[in-house]
Amino acid sequence: MRIKGVSRSVAALGMAVLLAACSSGGGNGADGGDTAAQEAETGPVTLQFWCWGSGKKEKVEAFNKAHPDIQVRHTDVGGGTDTATKLLTASRAGNAPDAACLEYQSLPAMIVAGALADISAYTGGIKDAFTPEVWSLTSFDGAVYGVPQDVGPMVMVYNKKRFDELKIEPPKTWKEFADVAAEVRKKDPEAYLATFAPGEFGNFAGLAQQAGSSWWKLDGDTWTVGIADGPSTEVAAFWQDLIDRDLVKAQPLLTPEWNNQLNKGKILSWPSALWAPGVLYSVAEKQAGDWAIAPLPQWKEGDDRVAFQGGSAIAVSKNSKHAKAAAEFAAWMNTDKTAYDIQISAGEYPAAIAGQQATADSDPPALVAGQKDYWEVATKAAQRTIPHITWGPNVKTAESAFGDAVSAAIRDKTPLVDALKKTQQVVVDDMKSTGFKVAGQ
Template sequence: MRIRGASGSIAALGMAALLAACSSGAGGGDSAATTPAAESGPVTLQFWCWGSGQKDKVAAFNKAHPDIQVQHTDVGGGTDTAAKLLTAGRAGNGPDAACLEYESLPAMIVAGALADISAHTGPIKDAFSPDVWTLTSFDGAVYGVPQDLGPMVFVYNRKRFDELKIEVPVTWQDFADVAAQVRKKDPEAYLATFAPAEFGNFAGLAQQAGASWWKVQGTTWSVGIADAPSLEVAGFWQGLIDKDLIKAQPLLTPEWNNQLNKGKILSWPSALWAPGVLYGIAEKQAGDWAIAPLPQWTAGDARVAFQGGSALAVTKNSKHVQAAATFAAWMNTDKTANDLQIAAGEYPASLAGQRATSTSEPPKLVGGQKDYWQVAAKAAQNTIPHISWGPNVGTASSAYQDAVAAAVRDKTPLADALKKTQQVVVDDMKATGFQVAGS
């Protein structure tokens, strides 16, 4: 099925402005698309990527391609991988290929870390909807092959909801009401967590409310991390924290994992990849969970943003660009790869992969939800089109995490943390040579 627009589109980023600042001192059929032939082998590629399904996909690729053998390394999640790739790339010892979240691509392109693989991707372009293909391409240059999509959804412990006789929230006001019900019915439990380090999650919720954190017109950028919708979202979570209706703490720590396994954390408003993560720490709850549409800021407005989603990119360090492009294409268009990806709970970026979900079993955590992939597909169809990411997302993420963690610790307003983050981002862009409006 076709995605209605896509966040992080490089075409919507004003790439000309990105590159100008840098130089100034700053779908298809159901069968797998044909991939370019690899250069004469044998060739060994180094590949960095996170995710539970990558190991099996790489093994399947290696079995099918004796002349291209891939060695897979998990160097951390999206933020860690991007940071380590930049460092390794500058030193000249980066991998041949890596997974990168879509919002990280602009900074990677500006830094000169990625290879243009357009000469090797022509045969697979139609395997993706035009909107999805623009996630990794600009003006004829292709910087990666789309891998998965992460539309935001509400992931919840259906068994605990049934036990407490609470309803799945449709709006965020419903969410606040349900949070209060949970605390009343089980004083040891919380509906959800506000995690200070989750930059992408908060960005997605703000975008759902109408925020636009980066815009560019010509060569002039505007930054809206502290715009009105973002401040309203911060105020919403502030109210829940102040009333002890939501637990403010980091995710995926031993303490958090223990609470989840005891049934004391009842939901995770996040994205389609979340059931796979939760299964890794709460395997005994397989079949107890489900997904639902993300609560809405305005009743009847079903739009959501992406949180995460990634592409498989080839790096400038690679001495085997054609082989790496063959690998990237197979990993995201081949039927075997799609099946393994779906089994791991990812929502494929390819059209054939998306169609294949309709006859696939849901991820193990939500194994009892027969309409899982239908809910997932509807979320993907409702993604907000053309959300722009700026040239210094890494700086923004670090500044946000520092400011929000301090706000939670010191019990100061989250709104002030957003304003501090905005100032850091603007100052960094100006120092790098970008023109920023209103500063």
């Protein structure tokens, strides 16, 4: 997801606001006045690092072994949403970790809030390790706010063993998806093809983008918000129909109940992203080798473009007293062969060019161990991602509003389309109150 126009969104707040934000956290950033003193310290440096996901512990252990002068303590404080929220809170208190994983769509708000350090002085040597498109995910107006870690092109992850038992095939279009969902319910009344999870903002956004939606657009200094635009409401109506016909299960993901259903073979697929096999393996290890990935179903037959769902970078906190060491850590974690080999084995699709090329000679993740063409399907999905997706400056507000509105719609059996309209209104009102110019308002 290329975050187009972020620098202009920051400018829209006004230079005075931006400068005030960048000075928060006690002036301990990479570009603060005491940077020289911070980096002049001698002796081993200990860094605090927040990140979720498979393989992070092993990568940190490998880094520590190779860098006796920089030791990293890894903490998993929750997924992308939890980490971003906790990082912002810690940054305001002046005690954020030195480095943290952040999803790409979270970066604009973190930059505006002054939570991240500009590490461009320390990353010039690794820029060419990434394609310009990927590097642009973390760099704005010449400033670099993180090192790209992974990208998450959307695919359909499915339980091949159960598909074979029920004699069904992965659907090629969303229309076929609905037909297969009905077939699953007929052949196994206790099973569902998939879940509609009300809190999955990123997943729904990706499906809407695949259908042609753009939730934020920026023209000059004027924003257009399209969370309830035509393609998005069509996607909502599609899932509404499946929910109304009891063809998908409307419930949160990765709860004890959901995990139990998954392990019993009663949830057969997850239209998600390339990181999903690693997540599923962590809760259904006994199903290793039973699963596979297929191209995401298409809204329009023949149009195989997909959106990114998730993907993350390692950013350096403005509070860090060791920005140079933290930037070195972030670079190694995302460009070193040892690091991306671990990353690949955990099921992530690396952001670095060399890491992507290495997947061709790598075994598939454990969950999909029986799929010989796993990385071929993954690479094709990555090559067909939709470019130039714009994320707005208040994605966290949108994510919270979406989760609240859609959860209420599921609970109260009200239309998902209305939930999108409520989400859009919350986002627009928030942008206007913050000082952004929004079209049609």
